[in-house]
Amino acid sequence: MTSIDHLVTTGRGQTKFVEGKLGTAVREGVKFAALMFCLSIPILLLRIDSDIDHKPFLQLRWTWPLLAAAIGFLVRFGGLALASTGTKISSKINWHIPPSLSRYFATAGLVFLVLYPLLMLALVGRAGSIKWIDNFGIQVMIYVMLGWGLNIVVGLAGLLDLGYVAFYAVGAYSYALLSTVVIPLYVPWLSPWAFWVCLPMAGLLAGVWGILLGLPVLRLRGDYLAIVTLAFGEIIRLVLINWTDVTKGYAGISGIPRPSFFGLPFTAADNGFAARFGLEFTPLHRTIFLFYVILALALLTNWVSMRLRRLPVGRAWEALREDEIACRSLGINTTNTKLTAFAIGASFAGMAGSFFAARQNFISPESFTFNESAVILAAVVLGGMGSQLGVAIAAFAMVGGTEILRELDWLKAIFGNNFDPTQYRMLIFGFGMVALMIWKPRGLIGTREPSLFIAEKKSISGDLVKEGHG
Amino acid sequence: MPKDAVPLLHVEHMSMRFGGLVAVDDLSFIASEGEITALIGPNGAGKTTVFNCITGFYKPTSGRMALVGGGAGADEVAAVTQSGRRYVRETNGKSVFLLERMPDFQIAAEAKVARTFQNIRLFAGMTVLENLIVAQHNALMAASGFTIYGLFGVRSYRSAEARAVQLAKYWLDKAGLMNRADDPAGDLPYGAQRRLEIVRAMCTGPRLLCLDEPAAGLNPRESADLNALLRLISREHSTSILLIEHDMSVVMEISDHVIVLEYGIKISDGSPEDVRKDPRVIAAYLGVEDEEIEVAEQVVAELIR
Numbered sequence: 001m002t003s004i005d006h007l008v009t010t011g012r013g014q015t016k017f018v019e020g021k022l023g024t025a026v027r028e029g030v031k032f033a034a035l036m037f038c039l040s041i042p043i044l045l046l047r048i049d050s051d052i053d054h055k056p057f058l059q060l061r062w063t064w065p066l067l068a069a070a071i072g073f074l075v076r077f078g079g080l081a082l083a084s085t086g087t088k089i090s091s092k093i094n095w096h097i098p099p100s101l102s103r104y105f106a107t108a109g110l111v112f113l114v115l116y117p118l119l120m121l122a123l124v125g126r127a128g129s130i131k132w133i134d135n136f137g138i139q140v141m142i143y144v145m146l147g148w149g150l151n152i153v154v155g156l157a158g159l160l161d162l163g164y165v166a167f168y169a170v171g172a173y174s175y176a177l178l179s180t181v182v183i184p185l186y187v188p189w190l191s192p193w194a195f196w197v198c199l200p201m202a203g204l205l206a207g208v209w210g211i212l213l214g215l216p217v218l219r220l221r222g223d224y225l226a227i228v229t230l231a232f233g234e235i236i237r238l239v240l241i242n243w244t245d246v247t248k249g250y251a252g253i254s255g256i257p258r259p260s261f262f263g264l265p266f267t268a269a270d271n272g273f274a275a276r277f278g279l280e281f282t283p284l285h286r287t288i289f290l291f292y293v294i295l296a297l298a299l300l301t302n303w304v305s306m307r308l309r310r311l312p313v314g315r316a317w318e319a320l321r322e323d324e325i326a327c328r329s330l331g332i333n334t335t336n337t338k339l340t341a342f343a344i345g346a347s348f349a350g351m352a353g354s355f356f357a358a359r360q361n362f363i364s365p366e367s368f369t370f371n372e373s374a375v376i377l378a379a380v381v382l383g384g385m386g387s388q389l390g391v392a393i394a395a396f397a398m399v400g401g402t403e404i405l406r407e408l409d410w411l412k413a414i415f416g417n418n419f420d421p422t423q424y425r426m427l428i429f430g431f432g433m434v435a436l437m438i439w440k441p442r443g444l445i446g447t448r449e450p451s452l453f454i455a456e457k458k459s460i461s462g463d464l465v466k467e468g469h470g
Numbered sequence: 471m472p473k474d475a476v477p478l479l480h481v482e483h484m485s486m487r488f489g490g491l492v493a494v495d496d497l498s499f500i501a502s503e504g505e506i507t508a509l510i511g512p513n514g515a516g517k518t519t520v521f522n523c524i525t526g527f528y529k530p531t532s533g534r535m536a537l538v539g540g541g542a543g544a545d546e547v548a549a550v551t552q553s554g555r556r557y558v559r560e561t562n563g564k565s566v567f568l569l570e571r572m573p574d575f576q577i578a579a580e581a582k583v584a585r586t587f588q589n590i591r592l593f594a595g596m597t598v599l600e601n602l603i604v605a606q607h608n609a610l611m612a613a614s615g616f617t618i619y620g621l622f623g624v625r626s627y628r629s630a631e632a633r634a635v636q637l638a639k640y641w642l643d644k645a646g647l648m649n650r651a652d653d654p655a656g657d658l659p660y661g662a663q664r665r666l667e668i669v670r671a672m673c674t675g676p677r678l679l680c681l682d683e684p685a686a687g688l689n690p691r692e693s694a695d696l697n698a699l700l701r702l703i704s705r706e707h708s709t710s711i712l713l714i715e716h717d718m719s720v721v722m723e724i725s726d727h728v729i730v731l732e733y734g735i736k737i738s739d740g741s742p743e744d745v746r747k748d749p750r751v752i753a754a755y756l757g758v759e760d761e762e763i764e765v766a767e768q769v770v771a772e773l774i775r
């Protein structure tokens with residue numbers, strides 16, 4: 001009996017408690033809704049449209065601010081109500097992906113990528129798969145490679161580089177100019193091999209530019225380094241626009257030779273790839289080949305940076321990110337160490353750039369805006385600085401996500417014909433970033449794997465790992 | 471300082487100004503090979519500034535700091551100073567390093583002067599073992615053929631790395647950190663972090679080890695561990711120690727030679743016994759007027775015992 005009495009009283013007490021909280025939640029919700037309503041009036045209420053004669057007229061859309069107010073109410077009310085029931089929304093999610101799991105995941109991802117073109121062929125047939133392999137697969141892999149390259153600079157060495165796209169541009173223009181001007185003029189017999197010869201050269205040139213920029217700039221730290229690298233990115237773009245004699249300015253460079261299958265061109269001609277292997281000619285061959293080329297380049301980037309991480313130079317990068325002064329007290333030449341990080345990161349961007357030029361067949365300065373740097377950097381930061389798998393997943397989500405949004409045509413059935421999902425791209429990114437920064441401030445995979453161990457390999461919590469300061 | 475001591479570091483007329491503030495004023499002293507030289511003085515006396523000058527983190531406003539080896543004397547130092555070079559290492563083993571001319575990392579790498587910091591500077595997100603491997607960067611970098619051999623896992627590099635791990639294990643053992651080797655350095659308790667910072671500096675194979683207040687904030691047990699470690703370093707390794715310390719009992723117990731600074735000026739220099747009896751030192755530590763020194767002397771004598 002007593003125990004039941006006890007239950008009843010506590011039960012009643014608790015309900016009352018919740019009621020009190022609910023009252024507050026409703027009040028707060030209404031306040032919040034009013035605020036949202038007022039704020040959204042200037043932004044959402046007024047819309048200028050043009051009528052049939054192209055005359056502008058003002059449209060009042062009262063439903064929009066009301067909708068904003070309703071959402072505001074629901075969010076605030078819901079949050080408070082949840083909190084009152086004792087549901088704790090943890091301020092940080094502390095899942096640590098165990099290294100074994102991420103290894104399985106990485107292996108599965110690799111197998112998937114290797115089979116991807118065939119999978120697409122099987123799923124959507126020849127006509128449909130070009131889009132999926134090229135626009136989706138190759139595009140994503142370019143950014144994965146760039147993310148991995150930038151990860152060396154930002155994630156390992158802790159140098160905030162906002163102008164990474166500059167090295168991508170150097171690589172692209174190196175290949176474009178070498179293959180359309182230099183090779184046909186001086187070494188025409190090299191033409192079938194142009195891509196394969198220029199790829200390392202583009203990497204080398206971009207690396208040299210990395211050193212040239214790095215020499216004066218790497219004395220700066222933190223914010224200053226970020227600003228100067230940002231400016232460098234813009235300078236390169238402006239040079240590309242204005243040095244019309246060489247770069248043809250806005251018009252860009254076209255007719256850039258496509259990569260050959262190690263000397264065999266992908267043409268319908270008798271000496272082409274298809275004829276030589278007794279296959280029926282289809283442009284798909286080249287697309288699939290390009291996919292494997294960028295996959296191999298990305299994996300090379302990954303292999304080299306994982307390898308370097310376990311070598312003195314890579315450990316010095318990470319030590320530099322942790323504490324530059326301590327590094328110098330141990331006799332590490334920090335300027336050289338930063339330069340190697342900058343140069344190696346830049347040369348991977350250069351190779352990615354030359355691949356990009358070869359795949360596009362046409363390049364112009366428009367492809368190398370700050371926006372590209374921002375996307376690559378976002379992939380590195382969101383993925384978890386220093387984590388190869390995290391960066392790959394983030395690049396996949398950011399670049400692939402955009403492409404997938406284009407495919408969501410069926411949403412038109414719900415939201416009407418004017419609905420274009422890609423327009424919500426930035427909104428979705430924004431929400432994603434905010435959510436990640438609240439719950440996983442160190443990125444998707446924020447833990448660090450030690451580069452060597454004596455008894456047991458233990459992951460290091462992201463809270464201890466520094467972000468670097470330039 | 472015993473008569474037969476061999477000088478290692480000559481600091482001559484060193485001054486350091488920050489704007490109008492003279493942090494170190496015309497300081498001269500000698501640290502001898504194989505000894506523990508203590509640098510003491512009240513807060514703000516300029517001790518850390520002296521360290522920063524010796525290790526190249528600051529350029530002194532004036533003065534010369536010569537680290538010598540292989541029996542190089544005043545003549546050799548004068549010759550290098552004249553020549554305008556940063557350092558000279560002769561084939562007969564004589565070497566002179568003019569520290570004021572060298573950048574910080576070169577002082578650590580070439581002159582073999584290692585240091586710790588008043589506020590510990592570990593690579594917190596790296597494991598204890600990694601901290602000790604990073605300290606052997608220059609040797610490993612050469613062994614990895616500046617990364618080229620290393621990239622392809624050449625055997626000579628792998629054995630160099632194994633040797634580096636052996637050295638790290640030796641120091642882990644000495645610092646009592648063996649069972650924490652695979653933990654992140656930032657997770658260690660304070661006393662262990664201090665010891666790790668010291669053995670990390672030792673992994674660079676230094677001739678002179680500069681320790682900035684290593685016992686600050688340690689409990690008595692940790693303090694005793696630290697003293698044992700310092701004695702081991704000084705006895706079993708040919709490493710001389712320059713020590714900044716506040717804890718007088720530590721200073722009196724382990725140092726061979728004490729230098730006292732006050733407001734950037736050297737006020738006493740000698741054996742621990744001499745310094746302890748020096749009225750100016752007592753006055754500086756208790757902040758008393760000159761006429762009260764004798765009273766203070768008695769008070770201090772009792773306190774120390």
Ligand SMILES: Nc1ncnc2c1ncn2[C@@H]1O[C@H](COP(=O)(O)OP(=O)(O)O)[C@@H](O)[C@H]1O
Pocket residue numbers: 488491493511512513514515516517518519520
């Ligand atoms: N980088 C600096 N800039 C300006 N003043 C400094 C700097 N470093 C030290 N000082 C000043 O020099 C004096 C000596 O400081 P410090 O060497 O840290 O003393 P100690 O280590 O003996 O406590 C202090 O007055 C301090 O404020």
Ligand SMILES: [Mg+2]
Pocket residue numbers: 517518519588
């Ligand atoms: Mg100090």
